[in-house]
Amino acid sequence: MEPNLQNIKILHLDSNNPLLLNQLVSAGFTNDEDYTSSKEKIEEKIQNYQGIVIRSRFKIDKSFIDKASNLKFIARVGAGLESIDYDYAKSKNITLIVAPEGNRNAVGEHTLAMLLSLLNKLNKADQSIRNGKWIREGHRGYELDGKVVGIIGYGNMGKSFAQKLRGFNVEVICYDILDNVGDNNAKQISLPELKEKSDVLSLHIPWTPLTDKMIDKKFINDFAKPFWFINTSRGKNVVTDDLVVALKSGKILGAGLDVLEYEKLSFEDLFLSDKNKIIKQPKALNYLLHADNVILTPHIAGWTFESHEKLAQTIVTKICDLYS
Secondary structure, eight states, X not given: OOOOGGGOEEEEOSOOOHHHHHHHHHXXXXXXXXXXXXXXXXXXXXXXXXXXXESSSSOBOHHHHHHOTTOOEEEESSSOOTTBOHHHHHHTXXXXXOOHHHHHHHHHHHHHHHHHHHHTTHHHHHHHHHTTOOOSGGGOOOOOTTOEEEEEOOSHHHXXXXXXXXXXXXXXXXXXXXXXXXXXXBXXXXXXXXXXXXXXXXXXXXXXXXXXXXBOHHHHHTOSSOEEEEEOSOGGGBOHHHHHHHHHHTXXXXXXXXXXXXXXXXXXXSSBOTTSOBOOOOHHHHHHHHOTTEEEOSSOTTOOHHHHHHHHHHHHHHHHHHTO
8 A cells, every 4th residue: 555645744954946845745745844943943843754855954863863753764965974874874764865866967077177177277377367467388288188087986976077088088097995886987996006097086985984084195195196186075085284285295286176174064164154254264274275276166066057956856756766
């Protein structure tokens, strides 16, 4: 017997593309919205719900899960699960739903854009002209053609980036903790071999205890050649102090960073006070803000108009499939 979907109550904790809520309502689910209450206030009523839809508003920890005694699923409108106590939720037979398919194309395109901009010094050249200077030799760039691009993490995002590199006459190699994930777009090799060959390193990994502070001084210095570095995964995968040292020494030729280790868990703020002024600025961050071989974006690699819709649609489909 199919369940009566009206009896499935879903609490939406973050705003999303309207199609997500509208389609779940049309499917017959009962939906409530609460985008402002504190975590404590949400915990007082969470036992009334079978599902929650969240982005990264607050951490779904053991305390929250214990109070969510009737919870059947947690749907995160995004790709990562670092804000959810994954193991504890699974132990309570709660289904975890994510949507990496929804923004993988956006991340692949953004990563490529960052790399090409770095190689061609586009941000530096643009600023120079805006400052009234016309300098050609000082903005001579490098071609991607013939380079070896190393990708660490060959899931949805890594595969998307590799696919975008087709036609650039580059060798694409990848490393992943899972076996046999390589394909026609990237050859899977060992991590030491990737460090030996790469001219470019692009991270596409989650933030886990295994990857926390993974890119540190030793990791960087293990590379045989100076390299360009792109990070569109998570900021806390990188020791920023060590990254800056490598940028200063020339070991890292340039960096494209969509994420920073200083981000709040919600990804919405970076050391912001009530007056939207930076109140704390580590020396490493200050260096990045002024370096002309660094490109920074505010965690928007997967944040396109198209992905906003795709993420929502993916979540709707997976929730409906859970009850079909």
